[in-house]
Amino acid sequence: xxxxLTDEHFMKKALMEAQFALDKGEVPVGVxxxxxxxxxxxxxxxxxxxxxxxxxxxxxxxxxxxNYIGGKYLKDCTLYVTLEPCSMCAGAMYWxxxxxxxxxxxxxxxxxxxxxxxxxxxxxxxxxxCEDETSFILQTxxxxxxx
Amino acid sequence: xxxxLTDEHFMKKALMEAQFALDKGEVPVGVxxxxxxxxxxxxxxxxxxxxxxxxxxxxxxxxxxxNYIGGKYLKDCTLYVTLEPCSMCAGAMYWxxxxxxxxxxxxxxxxxxxxxxxxxxxxxxxxxxCEDETSFILQTxxxxxxx
Numbered sequence: 001x002x003x004x005l006t007d008e009h010f011m012k013k014a015l016m017e018a019q020f021a022l023d024k025g026e027v028p029v030g031v032x033x034x035x036x037x038x039x040x041x042x043x044x045x046x047x048x049x050x051x052x053x054x055x056x057x058x059x060x061x062x063x064x065x066x067n068y069i070g071g072k073y074l075k076d077c078t079l080y081v082t083l084e085p086c087s088m089c090a091g092a093m094y095w096x097x098x099x100x101x102x103x104x105x106x107x108x109x110x111x112x113x114x115x116x117x118x119x120x121x122x123x124x125x126x127x128x129x130c131e132d133e134t135s136f137i138l139q140t141x142x143x144x145x146x147x
Numbered sequence: 148x149x150x151x152l153t154d155e156h157f158m159k160k161a162l163m164e165a166q167f168a169l170d171k172g173e174v175p176v177g178v179x180x181x182x183x184x185x186x187x188x189x190x191x192x193x194x195x196x197x198x199x200x201x202x203x204x205x206x207x208x209x210x211x212x213x214n215y216i217g218g219k220y221l222k223d224c225t226l227y228v229t230l231e232p233c234s235m236c237a238g239a240m241y242w243x244x245x246x247x248x249x250x251x252x253x254x255x256x257x258x259x260x261x262x263x264x265x266x267x268x269x270x271x272x273x274x275x276x277c278e279d280e281t282s283f284i285l286q287t288x289x290x291x292x293x294x
Contacts, residue, residue, distance in 0.1 A: 086238055090234065095235065
């Protein structure tokens with residue numbers, strides 16, 4: 001029997017969100033936020049659609065998750081995102097005291113680790129989940145852009 | 148004659164925004180965004196009111212300024228904020244390619260400079276404008292909190 005609560009399961013849900021972004025011509029990044037085995041928030045990058053640099057998938061999902069919970073801290077939540085967060089999103093995760101961050105592809109240019117932007121000390125991190133698929137959708141986007 | 152277009156003039160407008168935050172029991176931080184000598188966006192911290200860690204004054208003002216301009220880049224804008232931005236807000240400024248950042252009080256704990264979070268390479272920075280007043284309103288808030 002397939003365990004529905006694996007990191008791979010939720011990362012594939014985040015990938016579905018990334019696909020929605022791709023369909024809109026956005027850089028394809030998707031997020032789900034999970035609490036107690038349940039998805040409580042979703043988001044995908046909408047910076048072009050909303051003409052707003054702050055509309056990263058993570059930012060929207062953090063706002064939506066806090067709205068669902070009715071409190072601003074996400075201590076019991078895991079945020080799954082297809083691409084390594086940037087400093088802005090890592091900063092938001094810091095303030096939210098996020099319990100766990102899981103990301104797929106690494107971002108060696110704009111990722112939070114490049115600049116040592118701190119997460120909250122209690123945030124656990126797992127990365128490289130579904131790395132092939134999460135990298136592939138980004139490569140697809142940038143290949144389309146070039147042609 | 149008083150020059151209405153000085154940094155002090157606009158920082159006092161940001162201080163008025165910080166006062167609105169203080170009146171609501173929020174950490175008093177205020178922002179105005181200026182383009183070609185005109186205030187095009189304002190914002191004050193609303194993290195408690197909106198139960199949302201992303202609702203820093205700067206984030207709201209960046210969204211509002213982009214909305215006013217009709218484009219997501221703020222290359223010709225100056226953002227005045229009463230307190231040194233955190234890594235999240237500095238990250239948003241990076242993506243917006245902000246022309247100039249002016250802040251009042253330094254934040255030696257959570258400020259972007261503590262973590263070396265990069266601004267955009269073209270963003271010019273001025274700090275310490277109206278430092279006494281911008282520090283005083285924060286001290287007033289934290290003193291109220293303790294008593």
